[in-house]
Amino acid sequence: MSGPFTVRVATHQDRDEIFRLRHEVYAVELRQYPIDPRGRLDEPADSGNVHLLVLAGDELAGFVSLTPPSAPRYFVERYLNEAAARRVRADSPYEIRALTVRAKHRRGPVAALLMYAVLRWVVARGGRSVIAMGRAETQDMYARLGLRRTGVEFTAGAQRYGLMRGDVAAGRVVVAQRYRRLLPRLGALVRWELDVPFDASPEHCAHGGRSFDAIGTSFDRLDRRDRIVTADVLDAWFPPAPGVLAALTADPAWLARTSPPAQADGLITEIAKARGVDRDAIVVGAGSSDLIYRGLPRLIGAGSRVLLMQPTYGEYPHLVGKLGARADVLRLRPETGWRLDLDELERALQRGYDLVVLVNPGNPTGRHVDADALWRVLRTAPASTTIWVDEAYVDYAGPAQTLEPRVALAGNLIVCKTMSKAYALSGLRVGYLVASGPLAADLRRWSPPWPVALPAQLAGIRALQDPGHYQRCWQRTGDLRRTLADGLRSAADVEVVESEANFVLVRLAREGMAAEVRGRCEEHGVFVRDVSPLSPDFRDRYVRVAVKDVTEIRRIVAAVSGS
Numbered sequence: 065m066s067g068p069f070t071v072r073v074a075t076h077q078d079r080d081e082i083f084r085l086r087h088e089v090y091a092v093e094l095r096q097y098p099i100d101p102r103g104r105l106d107e108p109a110d111s112g113n114v115h116l117l118v119l120a121g122d123e124l125a126g127f128v129s130l131t132p133p134s135a136p137r138y139f140v141e142r143y144l145n146e147a148a149a150r151r152v153r154a155d156s157p158y159e160i161r162a163l164t165v166r167a168k169h170r171r172g173p174v175a176a177l178l179m180y181a182v183l184r185w186v187v188a189r190g191g192r193s194v195i196a197m198g199r200a201e202t203q204d205m206y207a208r209l210g211l212r213r214t215g216v217e218f219t220a221g222a223q224r225y226g227l228m229r230g231d232v233a234a235g236r237v238v239v240a241q242r243y244r245r246l247l248p249r250l251g252a253l254v255r256w257e258l259d260v261p262f263d264a265s266p267e268h269c270a271h272g273g274r275s276f277d278a279i280g281t282s283f284d285r286l287d288r289r290d291r292i293v294t295a296d297v298l299d300a301w302f303p304p305a306p307g308v309l310a311a312l313t314a315d316p317a318w319l320a321r322t323s324p325p326a327q328a329d330g331l332i333t334e335i336a337k338a339r340g341v342d343r344d345a346i347v348v349g350a351g352s353s354d355l356i357y358r359g360l361p362r363l364i365g366a367g368s369r370v371l372l373m374q375p376t377y378g379e380y381p382h383l384v385g386k387l388g389a390r391a392d393v394l395r396l397r398p399e400t401g402w403r404l405d406l407d408e409l410e411r412a413l414q415r416g417y418d419l420v421v422l423v424n425p426g427n428p429t430g431r432h433v434d435a436d437a438l439w440r441v442l443r444t445a446p447a448s449t450t451i452w453v454d455e456a457y458v459d460y461a462g463p464a465q466t467l468e469p470r471v472a473l474a475g476n477l478i479v480c481k482t483m484s485k486a487y488a489l490s491g492l493r494v495g496y497l498v499a500s501g502p503l504a505a506d507l508r509r510w511s512p513p514w515p516v517a518l519p520a521q522l523a524g525i526r527a528l529q530d531p532g533h534y535q536r537c538w539q540r541t542g543d544l545r546r547t548l549a550d551g552l553r554s555a556a557d558v559e560v561v562e563s564e565a566n567f568v569l570v571r572l573a574r575e576g577m578a579a580e581v582r583g584r585c586e587e588h589g590v591f592v593r594d595v596s597p598l599s600p601d602f603r604d605r606y607v608r609v610a611v612k613d614v615t616e617i618r619r620i621v622a623a624v625s626g627s
């Protein structure tokens with residue numbers, strides 16, 4: 065995105081210009097502070113604050129300051145009595161401060177851009193509410209964005225202020241409705257350099273995979289792949305079975321130029337044999353993403369009611385939203401170690417959803433629910449509710465933990481499987497799902513021919529023919545996960561959430577640290593995932609780290625701990 069305006073986060077070098085603009089507006093114009101002969105109005109060191117800027121060309125056109133809930137105190141507290149300050153702190157808002165626009169830009173889009181940047185920034189960090197001190201002139205603008213007057217008023221310098229408060233969720237709705245037409249025009253005017261996309265309903269769901277920034281998506285710096293640690297995506301740390309590698313390298317020219325079996329019959333037969341399920345129950349795809357995107361539109365549409373866990377794998381809320389369905393969330397919570405509460409799930413199931421989606425073990429939590437216990441609850445759902453269980457990581461939890469065999473007992477259960485993670489085939493794209501005969505047949509009817517590439521069909525078959533290799537790798541993954549968790553706990557001030565998958569969720573020392581730790585790791589060539597956008601309960605405090613081999617684990621531990 066490019067245009068006459070740039071939106072970005074201020075760096076240390078921007079401070080001087082920010083202080084000059086503050087002086088111009090708050091001392092010279094508003095007389096809230098005495099004139100300073102240096103023409104600067106410095107801000108007391110408040111390291112936790114973030115300044116978002118709009119530049120017109122090279123000139124600072126405006127800025128807004130944000131105080132995150134992790135800061136020792138909000139600016140507005142100095143004007144409030146203790147009870148009012150306590151009320152303000154209660155739901156950990158982000159504080160919007162000093163929305164400042166240079167006089168000559170007041171008629172342009174700068175203020176709108178700043179406020180939109182605030183909203184996108186706070187949403188991306190899981191913030192639930194904002195507060196702001198509004199002057200008479202700014203209160204109306206805040207009100208148009210969905211903030212409400214709280215009735216608390218005070219005087220600062222020559223100005224009278226009112227304290228305003230807004231829910232982020234309500235703000236998103238207001239912006240989506242009222243600014244529907246304005247936003248694309250603003251988008252065309254701006255070079256957007258924040259780490260959260262400009263568009264609130266992006267075409268694609270965000271993922272890890274930033275390591276490809278280092279390698280290049282045209283693969284022109286491929287030699288770097290061995291120097292970086294890709295712990296932000298959840299690919300296997302181990303290689304595919306030897307038989308897979310032998311098959312892929314025997315005749316690559318034939319593999320490249322030959323059309324595969326159109327319905328992947330051999331792959332389906334091998335999956336049925338290896339997993340003990342009926343051939344007719346299997347639908348294959350180019351990774352489970354392909355099946356998610358082919359399957360969900362067959363199950364839900366505008367107005368459908370869906371139950372999702374929060375946090376969950378990001379594609380589910382993204383796709384459910386795009387399909388116009390209404391999603392309720394069952395919130396997993398830090399207080400209970402992000403465990404799924406089966407009683408709560410059982411109660412929720414009685415509401416009669418069209419679709420319930422569960423990822424077990426959970427991503428990004430890594431928490432696993434025992435298959436028998438989960439099944440006892442899931443079977444209480446009404447027959448009209450389709451239950452979609454995504455088992456991308458289940459093989460790491462043990463051989464008896466998959467619900468695949470239960471599909472034969474329940475017409476409304478779909479088990480979605482990928483061979484990306486546990487079979488080390490992410491690059492090749494092989495996945496399958498297991499569903500009752502009619503559901504599977506319906507999905508096959510809407511599937512393209514050659515759904516899985518020839519090298520991928522061949523690799524999938526050879527992988528399933530070597531269970532011993534994978535059993536050993538899955539077991540070793542458990543050992544390495546413990547090494548990673550112990551290493552992180554002893555080197556850094558963190559907590560590690562119990563996991564049965566090939567990754568761990570890490571709780572950092574303080575709220576608001578996730579982006580900083582991710583950035584610091586990247587400087588060491590170590591990529592970890594900041595999971596803040598997946599749940600407001602993460603409070604900018606969690607990163608997810610994939611299990612890697614011993615050498616890479618050492619690098620991850622050093623990077624996270626900053627040693």
Ligand SMILES: Cc1ncc(COP(=O)(O)O)c(C=O)c1O
Binds near residue numbers: 377423454494495
């Ligand atoms: C829970 C879950 N489901 C599905 C997928 C998609 O995997 P693929 O498309 O490689 O099969 C992922 C990938 O990270 C995942 O975490």
